Amino acid sequence: MTAHRNFKQRVRARAAKTGESYTSALRHFRPTPTGEDMPEPFRIAVAQSTVHEDPTNSQLLRESGAEVRRLMREAAAAGARLVHFCEGAICFPSKRVMSSLGPDEIGPSDWTKADWPVLQDELDQITKLAQQLGIWTVIPSVHQLPGERPHNSMYVVSDKGQVVARYDERALSTTKVTWMYTPGAEAVTFDVDGLRFGLALGLDVLFPELFTEYDRLGADTVLVSYASTSGRNEHIGVQARGTAANNTCWISLAVTANPETGLVAGVTSPKGEWLAQAPEDGRPSIAVTDLQPSEWSQVGRTFRQRTRERIGS
Template sequence: MPDSLRLAVAQSTTRQDPTDPTALRTSGAEIRSLLKQSAAAGARLVHFTEGALCFPSKTIMSSLGPDEIGPSDWTKAAWPVLQEELDSIAKLSGELGVWTVIPSIHQLPDARPHNSMYVVSDQGKLVTRYDERMLSTTKITWMYTPGTTPATFEVDGFRFGLALGLDVLFPELFTEYDRSDVDGVLVSYCSVGVGPNENIAVQARGTAANNTFWVSLAVPAEPESGLVSGVIDPHGQWAVHGPKDATPAVVLTDLHKAEISAVGRAFRRRTRERIS
């Protein structure tokens, strides 16, 4: 197995109306363009933000709205178009030979959807799905069904965990991934309409340093958020980040096995066992 892996992380335009087929197709086209750029630059894995295809607005989806927030009416969403775009992204991943992590809403037959991250292999096949667990008050009250379990996957000998939305604020989720011997965690976070949120980057950097693994932070191209996409090394320092004017872009860096501290992980494990 190689001792390095080239990771691309994107910051892309976020649209908030899942009832608008044109907006969904525009988002899909932008994602595919960034995938092609990443593949041309040698990426093996490409990571996208929460809401990459759509970050549904609580007012647009409200069954009482748009002037009053209530339970989301998910029958309004253009589900067939959303699936077409996801299928097209998966097909392109296979054609380009890159792995893709693409967040989207996941429809459930008899419940509110999950807010999810899909992992697509370099063969264009769905490998796993992660559902956001630590939902915000708005999400849990009006919009989504929470997930219940972590998810991991491997690319070229590198093992990754997944975190979505407000998961980033809960250190215990990352401790759980540390115990699973991951080399990094891919965090997708969207703050459209709520900002600035520089504290999210602070949380992500602390998580990387505390667990001595890589953290990829994918966020929207949203100037008001105070955030940019990037990759944080196991020492908590930015290895690379996107343009600070928050324009749509993709940035790449090489992850190295040698920078992941097996000594630190063994120490944490021994200490936790001693005090448990």
């Protein structure tokens, strides 16, 4: 354990000095023949959970919050360092429920109808539990903006129970940007135990340039939260696998617990292979796997950076 700890300290010290991610700094070190210098794996849990569409219904908000906390406990019991939830894990507001003209006609969302106190209370309970369990928690939610439409956001809650980052969806659908939300403006990363994580939400998953940006920012893993309440959406899983392979990074895909969509939550390897997936029957559950930092993914990133400089992209 001492060898592992000393090795990680050396890698982290370089990362802090240079601004590199953990895996970027890792390439400057070589494991011993016995493997004693290999860094410890990072255990991650990704959730598929029930998605309700009515933020005016306090009972449904309470049910969603209770389910999130149950899955947090399962993730902590499995030894996960971080648990990642899908878009709409507490609520995925329907354009018809929120329409000021609806439900038969879609118009500007009337956010005064949402039960904001209950929503905030559920988030507060989640942050408190994150501290109690000592687990990092990435939980999407609607983020209220005074006098403006809210953001569709992801909160990053540390193992100390503090919200340390927030990402706002950028690639909003036509409905979202026209009637519902204020778009986000920038990429967001955060570091845990030397690994750098990026965040993507909703239709962000369809835009490769957003993941290229995270590649340039040194993200080792991108946490993608996506909600699907109807129709088949297997292509989202294909997109996640391709993005992982194109950027030699891990992708954690958190989705709705709904077997009719053809999607299940899972984590891909940097080669675009599923390392773990939740049950295909669509029941609320988690998938757990270990991320093992390696030099291989950094080789791909270095190659892409060098090539982009050469071709001027």
